[in-house]
Amino acid sequence: MIDSHCHLDLDPFKQDWEAVLHRAKKEGLTRLLIPGTHPRNLPWQRNIFLAASSCLPVDLALGVHPYFITQDLQPSDIVRFLEAAFSCDEVNPVAIGEIGLDGHIDTPMKRQKDCLNVQIQFAQERQLPIILHHRKTHHLLFEALKETQFEGGGVIHAFSGSKEVAQAYIDKGFYLGFGGTITYARGAKTKETLAYVFEKHPERILIETDAPDMPMQGRQGERNSPEYLGEVISSIAKQTGATKEAIDKLSSDNYYKCFGLSAKSL
Numbered sequence: 671m672i673d674s675h676c677h678l679d680l681d682p683f684k685q686d687w688e689a690v691l692h693r694a695k696k697e698g699l700t701r702l703l704i705p706g707t708h709p710r711n712l713p714w715q716r717n718i719f720l721a722a723s724s725c726l727p728v729d730l731a732l733g734v735h736p737y738f739i740t741q742d743l744q745p746s747d748i749v750r751f752l753e754a755a756f757s758c759d760e761v762n763p764v765a766i767g768e769i770g771l772d773g774h775i776d777t778p779m780k781r782q783k784d785c786l787n788v789q790i791q792f793a794q795e796r797q798l799p800i801i802l803h804h805r806k807t808h809h810l811l812f813e814a815l816k817e818t819q820f821e822g823g824g825v826i827h828a829f830s831g832s833k834e835v836a837q838a839y840i841d842k843g844f845y846l847g848f849g850g851t852i853t854y855a856r857g858a859k860t861k862e863t864l865a866y867v868f869e870k871h872p873e874r875i876l877i878e879t880d881a882p883d884m885p886m887q888g889r890q891g892e893r894n895s896p897e898y899l900g901e902v903i904s905s906i907a908k909q910t911g912a913t914k915e916a917i918d919k920l921s922s923d924n925y926y927k928c929f930g931l932s933a934k935s936l
């Protein structure tokens with residue numbers, strides 16, 4: 671199974687990420703993607719990427735997450751950071767992300783949007799997919815995709831929303847990342863959407879933990895971890911009537927297609 675979104679480079683994993691990876695591998699994890707959050711985390715991402723590939727294949731994405739768009743970070747700084755990171759050939763990012771718009775933070779939406787658009791344009795120029803973060807911002811993300819005329823697809827990470835919203839992203843070439851939310855009884859709308867996507871567009875389903883955030887049901891207050899990805903698979907299997915093996919295979923195949931990878935590439 672492949673964790674398509676896991677922040678193993680963040681502080682909660684700083685002491686024991688290697689042990690976490692080994693345990694996750696025992697649980698059946700075969701690969702994971704570490705999205706970018708902030709320029710200062712790139713060295714950590716790179717360390718894990720280089721060290722972990724002996725244990726598990728790790729893919730990297732680069733980008734600046736809306737949480738880290740501070741007053742002193744200009745859109746031009748972000749572009750400079752991305753250009754510098756891409757010019758070193760030690761890492762080979764598979765996507766631009768995690769980027770997006772968050773409706774629950776104080777950073778003005780105009781500024782978030784300016785920083786998002788330059789990163790989408792960067793992805794467009796490099797012909798890379800994007801990893802999008804949303805929170806009460808689907809309408810604004812569609813606006814940004816339109817403004818930038820982005821056609822490269824990618825994934826809407828931690829998808830929650832209606833069937834109509836899901837379909838609109840699918841029509842634009844996106845995959846949908848399902849994680850902890852669907853393990854909770856209260857995620858009724860997203861579960862309904864999952865059932866719809868599973869029936870109509872199973873080729874667009876990805877799975878993720880978003881660790882250390884988004885703990886699964888029964889683990890509230892704990893650090894989330896790629897070790898628990900199997901709980902997302904079990905939950906999808908239970909809700910769709912498919913076997914866990916089928917969900918594992920489906921989501922892994924989809925992952926390779928989404929990021930233009932072949933199963934063997936490290």
Ligand SMILES: [Zn+2]
Pocket residue numbers: 675677705768827880
């Ligand atoms: Zn994330």
